[in-house]
Amino acid sequence: MPDILAIALNPAVDVSCEAESVRPTLKIRTRNQRHDPGGGGVNVARVVVELGGSAEVVYLSGGATGALLDDCLERTSVRLHRVRIEQPTRVAYIVHENQTSFEYRFVPEGPQIVPADLCNVFAHIERFEGTYVVASGSLPKGAPSESYAKMAEIAGRQNKRFILDASGPALREALSTKAVFLVKPSIGELQGLVGRTLDEDGARNAALEIVEAGRARYVAVSMGMEGAFLASENGVIRLPARHVRLRSAVGAGDSFVGAVVFSLAAGNDVEQAFRLGIAAGAAAVMTTGTQLCRLQDVEALFTPN
Numbered sequence: 001m002p003d004i005l006a007i008a009l010n011p012a013v014d015v016s017c018e019a020e021s022v023r024p025t026l027k028i029r030t031r032n033q034r035h036d037p038g039g040g041g042v043n044v045a046r047v048v049v050e051l052g053g054s055a056e057v058v059y060l061s062g063g064a065t066g067a068l069l070d071d072c073l074e075r076t077s078v079r080l081h082r083v084r085i086e087q088p089t090r091v092a093y094i095v096h097e098n099q100t101s102f103e104y105r106f107v108p109e110g111p112q113i114v115p116a117d118l119c120n121v122f123a124h125i126e127r128f129e130g131t132y133v134v135a136s137g138s139l140p141k142g143a144p145s146e147s148y149a150k151m152a153e154i155a156g157r158q159n160k161r162f163i164l165d166a167s168g169p170a171l172r173e174a175l176s177t178k179a180v181f182l183v184k185p186s187i188g189e190l191q192g193l194v195g196r197t198l199d200e201d202g203a204r205n206a207a208l209e210i211v212e213a214g215r216a217r218y219v220a221v222s223m224g225m226e227g228a229f230l231a232s233e234n235g236v237i238r239l240p241a242r243h244v245r246l247r248s249a250v251g252a253g254d255s256f257v258g259a260v261v262f263s264l265a266a267g268n269d270v271e272q273a274f275r276l277g278i279a280a281g282a283a284a285v286m287t288t289g290t291q292l293c294r295l296q297d298v299e300a301l302f303t304p305n
């Protein structure tokens with residue numbers, strides 16, 4: 001049985017391709033089309049598996065595009081628990097323009113879900129016997145803003161560790177349960193949470209205040225190519241980003257979170273997990289398009305101290 005359960009309430013099929021140039025009106029011929037499973041929770045689970053761990057994902061899928069997502073996921077080694085929904089799964093479209101190397105990303109909002117869909121997910125979290133429950137990504141239409149808060153409470157009641165990568169009201173409400181083990185806001189998401197712009201000192205203080213108030217035990221604030229810091233009752237650990245050649249920043253956050261939860265589940269302490277997250281975030285930007293981090297890059301970039 002996997003020790004990690006990832007939650008994917010609004011997963012996607014990521015369709016990616018290349019075009020010489022993207023122009024209005026003209027027919028744009030594309031090549032090298034790929035279909036990958038995507039969306040926060042799905043990506044986190046795939047990263048865990050890439051790093052050699054095992055993870056289960058509970059995900060919502062519906063319609064013909066849901067069947068395509070199921071098919072994409074069945075090609076991975078992630079253990080699957082599908083919750084069928086009425087409306088079709090979203091399809092994101094990503095076009096790499098060869099002339100400029102720009103990436104155009106079209107990301108639909110996704111299906112409307114109903115309360116019973118969420119109840120199925122809650123019930124699955126209740127049944128899960130592992131230690132780590134990790135929720136990542138935006139809420140679908142129809143999911144109330146307390147959705148992640150409810151999951152945090154279920155996990156907390158059962159002494160499971162709830163890890164969250166979310167934003168806006170869903171993030172705020174989850175933190176107010178005081179049942180979050182680790183939260184990973186980007187600095188922009190942290191600013192949204194406190195309602196003001198923050199320089200790095202301000203961000204440190206805001207993260208430490210979250211810890212002191214008991215709203216999360218660990219707060220990992222990611223700052224893209226500036227790296228990240230980890231706040232806990234022991235203070236702040238600051239790490240710069242690893243220097244790598246940037247191909248596509250897509251998936252850095254998910255790779256960071258996947259690596260952190262993988263490392264924790266492997267029995268490492270939070271600082272080591274944080275260091276693996278830094279390596280995985282950098283490894284993700286080395287890969288093109290929607291590809292996540294690769295094990296060999298993560299190993300090469302990891303520094304244990």
Ligand SMILES: Nc1ncnc2c1ncn2[C@@H]1O[C@H](COP(=O)(O)OP(=O)(O)OP(=O)(O)O)[C@@H](O)[C@H]1O
Nearest residue numbers: 186222223224225227228241251252253278281282
């Ligand atoms: N250009 C980069 N070079 C090296 N490392 C990077 C780069 N971008 C991100 N990372 C690493 O990945 C971590 C997570 O990235 P980031 O802060 O961009 O997450 P995010 O804003 O949640 O991203 P996402 O858009 O995937 O949600 C960073 O803290 C950093 O360590």
Ligand SMILES: [Mg+2]
Nearest residue numbers: 165186253254
């Ligand atoms: Mg993010």
